[in-house]
Amino acid sequence: MLSHKSESVKVLIRCRPFNQKEIINHSIKCIDIQQLDNKNHQCIIKLISPKRYRRRISRLFRFDSFYDENHRTEHIFQDFVQSLVCDVTLNGYSGTVFAYGQTGSGKSWTMTGCLCHSENGLISNAIEHVFHLVHHHQSNNEQEKEFTIKCAYLEIYNEELHDLLLPRTSLKSSSRLELRENPRSSGVHITNLTWKNIYTIEECLKLKRLGDLARTMGSTQMNRDSSRSHTMFSLSIQYQHNSQTKIFRQGKLNFVDLAGSERQIKTGASGQQLLESAKINLSLSALNKVISSLVQTNTTHIPYRDSKLTRLLQDSIGGTTKTIMIACISPSEDNYDETLCTLRYASRTKNIRNTPIINENSSYILLQQYAEEIERLRAIINSSNIHMHSLSRSIPLNEVKLDDQHSIKTIRDHQISSENSPIIKCQRTISCQTMSIMTDTVISSTQTIYDIKDHDYKQLVIVFDENQHSYQFLAWHSCEISSEFNRQLKILVKENKNENSWLGTLTTTIENKSLIWKNHLYHRQHQLHLSEHTDSIITHFKIQETIDTVSSLSTFSLVLYTSSNYIILDNLLLSSTDKNQPINNHFITLKESNGIIYYLSDMLYSLSTNELLVFMLDQYHHYHLHHIILNENCLFENNEQIEIEHCSCCLNNENKSMNNKLISCSHHLSFINMSCEIEQENKIHKTNTHFINLDNHSIYLD
Numbered sequence: 001m002l003s004h005k006s007e008s009v010k011v012l013i014r015c016r017p018f019n020q021k022e023i024i025n026h027s028i029k030c031i032d033i034q035q036l037d038n039k040n041h042q043c044i045i046k047l048i049s050p051k052r053y054r055r056r057i058s059r060l061f062r063f064d065s066f067y068d069e070n071h072r073t074e075h076i077f078q079d080f081v082q083s084l085v086c087d088v089t090l091n092g093y094s095g096t097v098f099a100y101g102q103t104g105s106g107k108s109w110t111m112t113g114c115l116c117h118s119e120n121g122l123i124s125n126a127i128e129h130v131f132h133l134v135h136h137h138q139s140n141n142e143q144e145k146e147f148t149i150k151c152a153y154l155e156i157y158n159e160e161l162h163d164l165l166l167p168r169t170s171l172k173s174s175s176r177l178e179l180r181e182n183p184r185s186s187g188v189h190i191t192n193l194t195w196k197n198i199y200t201i202e203e204c205l206k207l208k209r210l211g212d213l214a215r216t217m218g219s220t221q222m223n224r225d226s227s228r229s230h231t232m233f234s235l236s237i238q239y240q241h242n243s244q245t246k247i248f249r250q251g252k253l254n255f256v257d258l259a260g261s262e263r264q265i266k267t268g269a270s271g272q273q274l275l276e277s278a279k280i281n282l283s284l285s286a287l288n289k290v291i292s293s294l295v296q297t298n299t300t301h302i303p304y305r306d307s308k309l310t311r312l313l314q315d316s317i318g319g320t321t322k323t324i325m326i327a328c329i330s331p332s333e334d335n336y337d338e339t340l341c342t343l344r345y346a347s348r349t350k351n352i353r354n355t356p357i358i359n360e361n362s363s364y365i366l367l368q369q370y371a372e373e374i375e376r377l378r379a380i381i382n383s384s385n386i387h388m389h390s391l392s393r394s395i396p397l398n399e400v401k402l403d404d405q406h407s408i409k410t411i412r413d414h415q416i417s418s419e420n421s422p423i424i425k426c427q428r429t430i431s432c433q434t435m436s437i438m439t440d441t442v443i444s445s446t447q448t449i450y451d452i453k454d455h456d457y458k459q460l461v462i463v464f465d466e467n468q469h470s471y472q473f474l475a476w477h478s479c480e481i482s483s484e485f486n487r488q489l490k491i492l493v494k495e496n497k498n499e500n501s502w503l504g505t506l507t508t509t510i511e512n513k514s515l516i517w518k519n520h521l522y523h524r525q526h527q528l529h530l531s532e533h534t535d536s537i538i539t540h541f542k543i544q545e546t547i548d549t550v551s552s553l554s555t556f557s558l559v560l561y562t563s564s565n566y567i568i569l570d571n572l573l574l575s576s577t578d579k580n581q582p583i584n585n586h587f588i589t590l591k592e593s594n595g596i597i598y599y600l601s602d603m604l605y606s607l608s609t610n611e612l613l614v615f616m617l618d619q620y621h622h623y624h625l626h627h628i629i630l631n632e633n634c635l636f637e638n639n640e641q642i643e644i645e646h647c648s649c650c651l652n653n654e655n656k657s658m659n660n661k662l663i664s665c666s667h668h669l670s671f672i673n674m675s676c677e678i679e680q681e682n683k684i685h686k687t688n689t690h691f692i693n694l695d696n697h698s699i700y701l702d
């Protein structure tokens with residue numbers, strides 16, 4: 001680490017325009033600019049107490065700059081933030097920009113901007129500039145330089161830290177983060193915080209928007225969209241020069257949008273909001289104490305540990321970070337007290353001196369990287385434990401433990417809980433086969449196969465690896481397991497692409513370790529005895545169609561693949577005129593086309609049609625299972641088109657068959673958009689749009 005000279009925290013004042021209420025009330029302006037020295041970024045502003053006060057006082061404050069309603073956020077960015085972004089991206093400094101001010105004074109407006117007013121916030125300006133700088137460097141023949149850009153987003157809500165880039169679940173506790181002291185720096189370390197690698201501006205903005213959606217907001221009398229938490233959006237830019245010198249730098253840029261200080265009387269807070277408000281004010285007063293202690297020359301103890309906020313900002317205030325404070329104020333006399341308070345706060349902050357350092361080639365950074373890597377690997381090991389656990393309970397067919405009630409239940413329970421979606425490690429999985437499954441009890445000897453009721457429908461998914469060496473796992477979807485299940489399992493078989501009819505039943509038996517293939521159309525039965533030998537493990541099956549060129553008749557065979565061989569069972573004739581279509585299933589495979597992001601997704605509708613089971617294959621060859629509940633909300637985004645490898649799907653609704661065809665699909669990191677045409681009685685009835693956010697396990701239906 002190279003040490004640098006100390007410098008004071010830069011403090012800018014931003015005064016928002018009068019709001020509607022203030023205009024109606026003919027509010028009087030209490031703030032005025034006294035002197036502005038653009039060259040040295042120095043300004044003096046005057047605050048005048050309102051008439052209603054017995055003594056009218058004018059107070060003068062000196063800051064680095066002042067922005068009023070005539071300025072846009074872009075001006076702040078160009079004057080101050082742009083050079084900070086440059087220092088962080090190219091020189092390895094850490095930088096923090098934080099917005100402070102009373103509720104409704106324009107902090108979020110400054111940080112995040114407002115799409116409806118085409119006002120970009122500082123964060124999006126900074127993201128664009130980081131990418132601009134990186135591209136500029138890379139295109140300037142500096143191939144040896146390698147940049148890695150990551151982002152993270154968190155909030156402090158009621159004195160708890162939450163990861164805003166984690167899937168949103170009903171339980172806030174699942175995203176809770178811990179702060180740890182960093183023994184080698186003046187900052188803190190946040191364990192398990194999600195750092196997402198980002199490759200494009202759009203990707204990063206999308207993650208920011210996702211985080212914004214997850215942020216805790218509320219409506220108060222002072223602000224319709226009031227932030228009820230403090231947030232920190234961070235960008236990490238790692239830079240490596242692969243020449244002989246092997247320079248490594250890591251810059252970090254934080255944007256902190258503080259929740260507004262607020263008075264209960266003005267905001268009208270009660271109940272939960274009052275509690276939130278108390279926590280907000282408590283952490284802001286802890287920040288105030290830290291600032292006061294830092295500027296008092298005789299203080300040795302700085303009370304950083306008094307709140308999560310002060311611990312988080314420890315390195316930004318009095319530490320090794322280049323820091324800019326944007327104090328947001330209202331122009332109106334009505335808010336005079338709050339404005340005075342903010343200006344005093346800001347004025348004190350201006351006296352704080354930080355000692356920015358370049359984070360370069362330091363053993364600490366390397367150690368930190370190793371620590372992060374260890375944490376990542378630990379997470380993988382943990383998830384593989386789950387996988388081992390689940391797999392150890394999903395058993396090859398020849399061992400006839402398929403009907404082990406406990407094992408099936410274990411997998412089913414995992415599936416049903418969207419919060420605890422299992423990650424099933426499935427090396428080189430390339431495809432999936434779907435079948436429909438029925439327990440022995442459902443099909444009695446007197447029932448015909450078409451008597452099966454909708455609610456009896458079950459699905460079985462078999463995943464196998466590309467070399468067909470092993471049976472990966474069995475997954476059940478919305479399956480009620482009967483007690484008879486222990487004895488026998490029957491699997492109704494149907495070809496994926498052909499929804500015409502059931503082809504037959506596969507039955508496993510415990511007693512004689514056999515597999516029976518029964519063709520329902522011709523009442524033929526084949527019995528295959530499975531040996532104990534592992535070679536006989538059935539990896540998957542396929543229905544093979546052969547067309548006789550002379551008679552134009554299709555014949556179908558059932559091909560059972562084992563780990564070393566395959567067995568073709570007798571030809572079957574499939575009736576194409578069969579109108580009885582008991583239940584349809586569907587099978588969708590989505591495959592990313594440009595080779596950067598690797599997701600393979602298979603989706604299965606449940607019977608209730610408001611649930612989806614999504615299978616994803618990520619770049620680490622982890623197979624993810626997500627149980628998704630559809631909700632009423634509608635959100636649709638246009639993303640890049642991706643290749644659709646295979647798709648055909650059907651829904652069964654009151655015994656009427658509907659073909660649901662996927663007509664377009666796009667994919668962007670964690671989103672899948674699908675448009676579906678529903679075909680009924682040979683007519684296309686409506687187009688459905690599904691927006692699936694894979695990270696958040698949620699789906700929006702149009």
Ligand SMILES: Nc1ncnc2c1ncn2[C@@H]1O[C@H](COP(=O)(O)OP(=O)(O)OP(=O)(O)O)[C@@H](O)[C@H]1O
Nearest residue numbers: 016017103104105106107108109223226227259260
């Ligand atoms: N510079 C500005 N120009 C125009 N309108 C502004 C500006 N700043 C704020 N506003 C208006 O004030 C409203 C409140 O701003 P904002 O939500 O950013 O406040 P905040 O300080 O983040 O409040 P809270 O602490 O309650 O979250 C905005 O919805 C917007 O209408």
